[in-house]
Amino acid sequence: MTTENRQQKxxxxxxxxxSGDPRWYVLYTRSRHEKYVETHLLQKGLxxxxxxxxxxxxxxxxxxxxxEPIFKSYCFAKFSLSDKLKIVTQRGxxxxxxxxxxxxxxxxxVINALKILVESKLKIDPCPYLKEGDRIVIRKGxxxxxxxxxxxxxxxxxxxxxxxxxIASSIRCFVxxxxxxxx
Numbered sequence: 001m002t003t004e005n006r007q008q009k010x011x012x013x014x015x016x017x018x019s020g021d022p023r024w025y026v027l028y029t030r031s032r033h034e035k036y037v038e039t040h041l042l043q044k045g046l047x048x049x050x051x052x053x054x055x056x057x058x059x060x061x062x063x064x065x066x067x068e069p070i071f072k073s074y075c076f077a078k079f080s081l082s083d084k085l086k087i088v089t090q091r092g093x094x095x096x097x098x099x100x101x102x103x104x105x106x107x108x109x110v111i112n113a114l115k116i117l118v119e120s121k122l123k124i125d126p127c128p129y130l131k132e133g134d135r136i137v138i139r140k141g142x143x144x145x146x147x148x149x150x151x152x153x154x155x156x157x158x159x160x161x162x163x164x165x166x167i168a169s170s171i172r173c174f175v176x177x178x179x180x181x182x183x
Contacts, residue, residue, distance in 0.1 A: 033092035047078035
């Protein structure tokens, strides 16, 4: 970590008021360090959780079941903000997720819901966080490369609207949410 990055990290740490109650927070980790961070925080006596899913990965010579984090580069930890220095100095942790210098606590109910989903062994597929009004581009399938806006979301499908400004007209179609990403 460069000196400049450390200074920025410390500047954010100094801005945040200290709270005594342990709450869940999201930790942004180095790439592929989610499990490492979780393990080491647990060893330090802190509550940590990285939701993981078992996926079947295929290589040219074999197929294996591999456990991967659902949220890449993120780990959840429950701690008091007075312990934030212990958290951000943990190897693999880049920072505690924050907006405008304010750390964003996660409700216990969200963590409990994630734990129930992971323990249920149901098929879980991470998908892009898309909402109505987002501009998207289709990345696979027969409509690959097409851009438009999400008008409505229905379970695994989205209603995509493609507008042609030159003729003031639009068309609408349904696309699988797995085929799109934010433009």
